[in-house]
Amino acid sequence: MERIDYCLIALRRILRATEMHGKELAQAAGMTPVQLRVAQIVAETGTSTGGAIARRMHVAPATITSMIDKLERAGHVERQRSHADRRQTIIALTDKGQDALSRAPDALQQRFAAAFEALEDWEQAMIVAALERVATMLDAGEAERGAVLYPGEF
Amino acid sequence: MERIDYCLIALRRILRATEMHGKELAQAAGMTPVQLRVAQIVAETGTSTGGAIARRMHVAPATITSMIDKLERAGHVERQRSHADRRQTIIALTDKGQDALSRAPDALQQRFAAAFEALEDWEQAMIVAALERVATMLDAGEAERGAVLYPGEF
DNA sequence: ATCCATTAGTTAGTCTATCGAACCAAATAG
DNA sequence: CTATTTGGTTCGATAGACTAACTAATGGAT
Numbered sequence: 001m002e003r004i005d006y007c008l009i010a011l012r013r014i015l016r017a018t019e020m021h022g023k024e025l026a027q028a029a030g031m032t033p034v035q036l037r038v039a040q041i042v043a044e045t046g047t048s049t050g051g052a053i054a055r056r057m058h059v060a061p062a063t064i065t066s067m068i069d070k071l072e073r074a075g076h077v078e079r080q081r082s083h084a085d086r087r088q089t090i091i092a093l094t095d096k097g098q099d100a101l102s103r104a105p106d107a108l109q110q111r112f113a114a115a116f117e118a119l120e121d122w123e124q125a126m127i128v129a130a131l132e133r134v135a136t137m138l139d140a141g142e143a144e145r146g147a148v149l150y151p152g153e154f
Numbered sequence: 155m156e157r158i159d160y161c162l163i164a165l166r167r168i169l170r171a172t173e174m175h176g177k178e179l180a181q182a183a184g185m186t187p188v189q190l191r192v193a194q195i196v197a198e199t200g201t202s203t204g205g206a207i208a209r210r211m212h213v214a215p216a217t218i219t220s221m222i223d224k225l226e227r228a229g230h231v232e233r234q235r236s237h238a239d240r241r242q243t244i245i246a247l248t249d250k251g252q253d254a255l256s257r258a259p260d261a262l263q264q265r266f267a268a269a270f271e272a273l274e275d276w277e278q279a280m281i282v283a284a285l286e287r288v289a290t291m292l293d294a295g296e297a298e299r300g301a302v303l304y305p306g307e308f
Numbered sequence: 309a310t311c312c313a314t315t316a317g318t319t320a321g322t323c324t325a326t327c328g329a330a331c332c333a334a335a336t337a338g
Numbered sequence: 339c340t341a342t343t344t345g346g347t348t349c350g351a352t353a354g355a356c357t358a359a360c361t362a363a364t365g366g367a368t
Contacts, residue, residue: 003279017289109162131168138172138262140269
């Protein structure tokens with residue numbers, strides 16, 4: 001087998017582990033994976049408008065409206081009309097939402113972080129370099145091919 | 155910023171690039187991403203039974219039934235009853251399906267492969283080592299925590 | 309000052325993916 | 339030869355996503 005095959009297999013393992021993990025996490029928080037993602041973005045940005053979340057997640061505004069509906073019905077977030085621009089609705093995490101998020105400790109991230117910290121310095125450096133190399137190889141040309149990056153997007 | 159943060163950002167870039175790419179590919183094949191995945195598995199295994207695909211993809215049999223329905227309606231695959239065990243239905247790719255798959259050249263994979271092949275030998279080795287290290291760190295404990303691996307699953 | 313284009317968000321309707329439960333038919337174990 | 343297991347399907351429900359049409363607020367340009 002070629003080296004590149006090992007790469008692809010490893011990448012698929014990474015993808016799969018991440019995805020599986022997302023489901024577990026969401027379970028812990030009592031939401032679906034996508035809802036959790038939305039809630040995390042709201043938490044991360046303090047308060048957010050629907051449009052900002054939509055752009056950040058690369059989905060249509062209508063999708064976010066529906067997600068926020070569900071999160072609101074579950075009491076995880078609240079809508080408030082913006083004073084500055086009354087077209088906007090500000091989304092804020094409720095205490096209950098905060099609570100739910102805290103009940104979803106990012107086990108994967110933590111396990112990874114712990115394992116990573118335990119590595120030798122040179123090995124950490126190697127991994128960072130390799131991951132960035134791979135990321136660049138994978139998303140090269142992304143920008144030119146129509147993917148628009150939005151403010152707040154990485 | 156810590157080194158681990160760079161890792162996580164690179165990982166997210168990898169995840170995103172892969173996901174975006176899946177959509178493009180599916181578009182090219184005239185299917186949805188999931189349908190493409192199913193078709194690829196059928197192609198890869200020659201012929202497959204529904205159950206095998208379900209286990210391979212970690213979804214419920216009912217889901218595969220519905221996917222196969224769609225692929226069959228689109229003329230991409232065919233169902234045949236197995237002679238050996240008449241409970242089984244064998245899924246086979248049609249010519250049209252084959253064609254659709256070939257129209258979805260795996261651009262990402264190819265771009266990645268090309269970039270990878272162009273690297274120095276030592277760098278290739280480093281990347282393989284790093285990716286496998288990361289994969290192991292991420293999916294460590296996966297097996298114990300109830301994820302069952304099926305034959306044909308890697 | 310008023311009209312109009314733009315922007316933010318929602319509503320309605322549609323589609324895909326997914327699941328669990330109930331179910332049928334074939335295979336196999338006692 | 340029954341009883342159980344296995345493979346797949348049907349059915350109904352739910353989540354996520356999109357488009358198109360709509361409402362409401364903003365902000366220019368005249």
